[in-house]
Amino acid sequence: MKFMHCVSKTILHQQRCKVHMSSLYRPVIVAPPPSPKTASEKTKKGVRKDEQDSLSKSLRLLIDNGVIGPSSCVGAYHLLPFGLKAMEKLTKLVDNHMIMANCQKIQMPVLTSSSLWKATGRLEKCKPELMRVVDRHSKEFLLSPTHEEAICDLIKNPPLSHKQLPQRLYQITEKFRDEARPRFGLLRGRQFLMKDLYTFDTDLEAAKQTYDEINQVYSKLLSSLDLQWMQAHGSTGTIGGLNSHEFHVMSEIGEDSILQCSSCNEVFNADLSEDQQEDQLEATGSGSVSQASTTSDPKCINCGSTALSSSKCIEVAHSFLLGTKYTKPLSALYITEENKKVPMEMGCFGLGVSRLLAASVEVKSTMDEIRWPLRIAPYLVSIVPPKQGSKEDVLGTPLAVQMYESLKKILPNDVIYDDRTNQTIGKRLKDCKKLGIPYVIVCGQSVQDPLGPLMEVHDVNAGISSLDHSDKIAKQLYDINSSIKRLT
Amino acid sequence: MKFMHCVSKTILHQQRCKVHMSSLYRPVIVAPPPSPKTASEKTKKGVRKDEQDSLSKSLRLLIDNGVIGPSSCVGAYHLLPFGLKAMEKLTKLVDNHMIMANCQKIQMPVLTSSSLWKATGRLEKCKPELMRVVDRHSKEFLLSPTHEEAICDLIKNPPLSHKQLPQRLYQITEKFRDEARPRFGLLRGRQFLMKDLYTFDTDLEAAKQTYDEINQVYSKLLSSLDLQWMQAHGSTGTIGGLNSHEFHVMSEIGEDSILQCSSCNEVFNADLSEDQQEDQLEATGSGSVSQASTTSDPKCINCGSTALSSSKCIEVAHSFLLGTKYTKPLSALYITEENKKVPMEMGCFGLGVSRLLAASVEVKSTMDEIRWPLRIAPYLVSIVPPKQGSKEDVLGTPLAVQMYESLKKILPNDVIYDDRTNQTIGKRLKDCKKLGIPYVIVCGQSVQDPLGPLMEVHDVNAGISSLDHSDKIAKQLYDINSSIKRLT
Numbered sequence: 001m002k003f004m005h006c007v008s009k010t011i012l013h014q015q016r017c018k019v020h021m022s023s024l025y026r027p028v029i030v031a032p033p034p035s036p037k038t039a040s041e042k043t044k045k046g047v048r049k050d051e052q053d054s055l056s057k058s059l060r061l062l063i064d065n066g067v068i069g070p071s072s073c074v075g076a077y078h079l080l081p082f083g084l085k086a087m088e089k090l091t092k093l094v095d096n097h098m099i100m101a102n103c104q105k106i107q108m109p110v111l112t113s114s115s116l117w118k119a120t121g122r123l124e125k126c127k128p129e130l131m132r133v134v135d136r137h138s139k140e141f142l143l144s145p146t147h148e149e150a151i152c153d154l155i156k157n158p159p160l161s162h163k164q165l166p167q168r169l170y171q172i173t174e175k176f177r178d179e180a181r182p183r184f185g186l187l188r189g190r191q192f193l194m195k196d197l198y199t200f201d202t203d204l205e206a207a208k209q210t211y212d213e214i215n216q217v218y219s220k221l222l223s224s225l226d227l228q229w230m231q232a233h234g235s236t237g238t239i240g241g242l243n244s245h246e247f248h249v250m251s252e253i254g255e256d257s258i259l260q261c262s263s264c265n266e267v268f269n270a271d272l273s274e275d276q277q278e279d280q281l282e283a284t285g286s287g288s289v290s291q292a293s294t295t296s297d298p299k300c301i302n303c304g305s306t307a308l309s310s311s312k313c314i315e316v317a318h319s320f321l322l323g324t325k326y327t328k329p330l331s332a333l334y335i336t337e338e339n340k341k342v343p344m345e346m347g348c349f350g351l352g353v354s355r356l357l358a359a360s361v362e363v364k365s366t367m368d369e370i371r372w373p374l375r376i377a378p379y380l381v382s383i384v385p386p387k388q389g390s391k392e393d394v395l396g397t398p399l400a401v402q403m404y405e406s407l408k409k410i411l412p413n414d415v416i417y418d419d420r421t422n423q424t425i426g427k428r429l430k431d432c433k434k435l436g437i438p439y440v441i442v443c444g445q446s447v448q449d450p451l452g453p454l455m456e457v458h459d460v461n462a463g464i465s466s467l468d469h470s471d472k473i474a475k476q477l478y479d480i481n482s483s484i485k486r487l488t
Numbered sequence: 489m490k491f492m493h494c495v496s497k498t499i500l501h502q503q504r505c506k507v508h509m510s511s512l513y514r515p516v517i518v519a520p521p522p523s524p525k526t527a528s529e530k531t532k533k534g535v536r537k538d539e540q541d542s543l544s545k546s547l548r549l550l551i552d553n554g555v556i557g558p559s560s561c562v563g564a565y566h567l568l569p570f571g572l573k574a575m576e577k578l579t580k581l582v583d584n585h586m587i588m589a590n591c592q593k594i595q596m597p598v599l600t601s602s603s604l605w606k607a608t609g610r611l612e613k614c615k616p617e618l619m620r621v622v623d624r625h626s627k628e629f630l631l632s633p634t635h636e637e638a639i640c641d642l643i644k645n646p647p648l649s650h651k652q653l654p655q656r657l658y659q660i661t662e663k664f665r666d667e668a669r670p671r672f673g674l675l676r677g678r679q680f681l682m683k684d685l686y687t688f689d690t691d692l693e694a695a696k697q698t699y700d701e702i703n704q705v706y707s708k709l710l711s712s713l714d715l716q717w718m719q720a721h722g723s724t725g726t727i728g729g730l731n732s733h734e735f736h737v738m739s740e741i742g743e744d745s746i747l748q749c750s751s752c753n754e755v756f757n758a759d760l761s762e763d764q765q766e767d768q769l770e771a772t773g774s775g776s777v778s779q780a781s782t783t784s785d786p787k788c789i790n791c792g793s794t795a796l797s798s799s800k801c802i803e804v805a806h807s808f809l810l811g812t813k814y815t816k817p818l819s820a821l822y823i824t825e826e827n828k829k830v831p832m833e834m835g836c837f838g839l840g841v842s843r844l845l846a847a848s849v850e851v852k853s854t855m856d857e858i859r860w861p862l863r864i865a866p867y868l869v870s871i872v873p874p875k876q877g878s879k880e881d882v883l884g885t886p887l888a889v890q891m892y893e894s895l896k897k898i899l900p901n902d903v904i905y906d907d908r909t910n911q912t913i914g915k916r917l918k919d920c921k922k923l924g925i926p927y928v929i930v931c932g933q934s935v936q937d938p939l940g941p942l943m944e945v946h947d948v949n950a951g952i953s954s955l956d957h958s959d960k961i962a963k964q965l966y967d968i969n970s971s972i973k974r975l976t
Binding site for chain 1: 557559560561564565566567568569572573575592593594595596597598599600601603604616619620621623624629631638641642662664666668678679
């Protein structure tokens, strides 16, 4: 026992900052059994419908591979080393897109006073989904699910001059919602990571321009993850406002349905079509709402056509042109050129960061192996040295270490060394593929090639492998990394 | 009004990612009046003692300069762009030190089930300071102030093999405590950012080695911030365990007192000396506790000497050698070589990240100007171009932009361009100094020097300025930045 500890200390002192697979990747440790897969198999006979429903491919893969872990709070997950790494990469990517849109990053507290939500009328409206805390002085706070009230409270005092507008403030923070039925892991959790941007403009025309601009940024962001996505007219729901667009990743597991009109190409959430029909029916008095939605076909919200194609999808972002819905009741005013005080025109733009991560895994993975968008894979490359004591050990291990050192220079934070050398190469290669590390470099038998040492490079996403010299492999990975960065 | 918006859009498209002072630094917008300074002046006559007490130099400076802002929840603060930037730098610095100590980063949920805290007996013990939430199914959770219970719950299943130990898992997340009297801003808040590391070893000897090693890492971390700090024996308090050390930043505003023995050089928290005396008095039955602490001089906990010197200080980190205090009741067991299951030996190591940031500002700042440790200043350099329409404008502005572009290459994320060109150079230089940006480059009159354009470089911490050519200034700043990085 003491020996193990000493080994660890020696490694620490000799190889500071070296990222080892063994110390980062250990699903055996971090994924508590029974795994959801086993659980679902076990309970197929007598399982309750809602328990079966809470599983998804992404949740099963992420837990089985030790990327995330369930916690003592249903609907909230431990981010384990690989999961946190991917989340930090996605966060950085979102940051970059926000900076490009001239947004400034801030961070608002988790708790918001209930009194602010009372002022906008949302306290009652959202009651069942709000998690609430009472402090020792009997004051009530919300674990904020969103921050429209908080940002208005921040920005209102003192009133801005028209010269200081527009303002674009965003944060990437943990949000909370007491979901009736949390499911599919990070896809519908009670704690989730959200990017929320709030914009303030002088007039509606300017606010509309901001709205269009941010929606374009969202389009770029989703495209950079190489996902199949759609932008659709959405319902303004409890957030409210004048206009709303949703961004969806196409997936059969999604809880939303998107309709596309083959007459006018309008794309919209199926909810909207239902709402419209209900409105019409109510106006004409021709029947009750529940009858209506079962009897008539959905119609296009733009041209009224019924030639609609439907797709299931996961909502990952939602933009709202809010107008003065929040700035008016909370007196978030600005001073005009004529020295009058009027409410600012507001927009809000939410992006579910943890949900987008899970949606990416959901749509890209195979049934048995995780696949990540290249940009957010926890590591781009892993290096698998020979098994300890094998024929290749003497020649291959120094080559693997050398490869690690060279790659670390060109891919800082993106290369990991799989030092679980008590396991076979085959077992470790399989693990790397299951984890979805895009490139795996194996130092196996070919390091003994009579014409000079060769290594195997596995392009996991393409499902192909090749043999090459170490300098050529390094050059190849450098080029791949550069092209990824160019696209970001 | 429309014009303003168009200008912003033009800037956006022409200068993507350019970090402008105007779009990041606007205390007028983000610091709500009345500022604490004004508030304290106003209320000097009739103010309650506790309100006056809640102010500190760091809180006043951070709010007045728009670095942080008060929120709807007393004891929780908005991190505004400069504040968040500094916090992110400090977080990165802590990450680097943890990685050097072979620790792995994870993230646990904010909410922990009360049942886990019941099992360890802490639910009752810590009751007044716990913030609690009940979900829609009447289950109770805590807004975790610390995660000993949660990490044991994570790591216990399935039991680790002795081959998989030691384990070192840390996170940097928001924590919550319902402070009776939150004060001094980030120094004693109800929401705060904490780094908490949990270590698991096979036996006590190994756990002690881990404990010593992490304490050394803390020493290095605090020294890298160039702070006056001390390590002291501390009380194990509600966290408990076998041994505990605190790390303190020396400051008169601190709530702790550290005693140093001039006989044996032992350093310890004054609380410990009091506890010891209480224990002795209780054992001998020689008087009540309250009398004891007022009547006798404190004694060294090591040699019993009364030759002690006392210093006020702010606790910024606390290490605990916990033994099996948590692993036993929560059955966090590992499998020994002999195939027995025994509790792991645990350590925990907290570091108040937001408190350390505020403590740094508290001890380094002047009464009127923020001073940061170089490593965590929001930006290392700001560039102040000429006033719009001034004599120097034509010649100086292109030079300022050029300087910004060159510096951005060598100091990515560390240079800001002060484009509030409707204000005088003097006003903007003053702001930069108040914000504590260590180096300010001014393109003023000297750009018209007959022997070639010169710029002013202000070394704000040293309080000196000099004139030089732009290439020499860039070289100088490159060297400064390199030396900072070497020391990290």
